[in-house]
Amino acid sequence: MTLTPAWSGAFDRGSLQEVVGLPIEHVREWAFAGATGAGIRVAIVDSGIDAEHPRVGGIAGGVAFELDPSAELGYVEREGPHEDLVGHGTACAAIIRGLAPETEIYSVRVLGANLKGRGALLHAGVEWSVERGMHVANLSLSSKSDAMFAPLHEVADQAYFAGTVLVCAANNLPGPTYPSQYASVVSVAARPGDEEMTLAYNAHPPVEFGARGIDVDVAWADRGSITATGNSFAAPHVSAMVALMRSKHPWLTPLQVKAVLQAASINSLAG
Template sequence: MRMTTTDTAPGPGLTWSLRGRGPDDVAVLADPGPGPGNGAVPGTGRGVRVCVVDSGVERDHPGVGPVAGSWVVLKDPETGGTEVRPTDTGDSCGHGTACAGIIRRTAPECELHSVRVLGERFSGTGDVLLAGLRWAVEQGFDVVNLSLSTTRARFAEELHSLADRAYFNRTVVVASAHNSPVESYPWRFASVISVGSHQEEDPDLHLYNPEPPVEFFAPGQNVTVPWLGGTSIRTTGNSFATPYISGLCARLLSSHPRMTAFQLKNALYLSAANVRFGPRLPTPAGEVCDDSEN
């Protein structure tokens, strides 16, 4: 079986083994993030670059605020090749503006960027999605919000490799699960943070899912979002839960800039409203150890 992560060449950020080295050579300064079970995620997103890979963003929408940069993926109809260019064109269908607005509301001081990979009526192709995500990872954004996926299995391997590359390069990809129970990508990969929606009324509540494959649930049902023409609508979908988690990641990174994707997942888990701390589960010997009062 071919493992995509083995394609990544060793570099300054990758350690394949500790041959000839000891604990002092890999010392880590702890950056624990929020305390367990309190639901509070610190930070405002200041200094964190977030890229929305979607349908574009309406730059002058009052619910979105400033957009630092906008790009579009163009596909050559003759050769099938793709390229990414700067663009002044805003949003093609409203979806990206909605996601950007949720991120802005959650992490008000983050630096927003946009890459348009969807056209009118939410149309798009897997190769354009792949090109947009690849470009975002290559730019080194801190967080990439991907409120879309492809059901085309032929893109799975390359998306998996790209997701792993982002993970190792400290770019956090936050991806929405499909709204239907179908196989789609890249949210299924462990190297991204996968998100579905919950129906709780609290707009600032996220939950950890103890039953994979979706990792976290966030507000995404009957939520108010910015839309085209400076308007807003109420809508439902995993797409709109995902930017809330992206915003939380931006807030965490603004307070704890050394956090890796692994640490971010752990911080989201510890701050989830449904995570409780109490007696430990039985050990293999059948004993229960309760150190909650120690």
């Protein structure tokens, strides 16, 4: 058991440790320049998305997983439009839309008006994302349930080999959280700064990447916006970067995506 997960503090306390990235020239330009996210499917596994929010500008589809004790798995799956119950998913979707405007965004609602069964619904949402061929799944949420360690690990591995990049917010809580703890995902914490496309690589994983997440102007429910801080808002910045690079270079696998992200980090030296 990991007692001290890498806090996002690794990104905000003075100097970043330099790391050696792949020797790719002009990697940021190669990965992102001119990209729009066109042709890339991004799932927002969260509280739903307000598709009519002006900063979201419509979504391609959605599914909601809801608890139902009478169902075989304890929950039911409802395809189709749904609202965002709190604004969390809308915030994530708007960040991605702002950076990768032509992505196809799918709302995968696993958070409901009840806190029971969060882990099982999270698992169902990730599984749906893999089965539907999402190129990226943004998970600005996590589970600390030991019972969910193995099931989430298994579906995270499936995602990795199927080509769905799971971008997971780390958590500012003591102890491990899932699935951000797994090596098969891209784990993200917040770092200071206003640069939307700036990344930092953590030389001391498991939290591997730092992205903008402090005092971010984000969309929220009721067509509003707020200024918020949290790893929840750092992850969508990286999801957008993954969508951009995969729209330019569709052959990139999750393995390669992570290597490019590391090479594109501000503290990465050419190897």
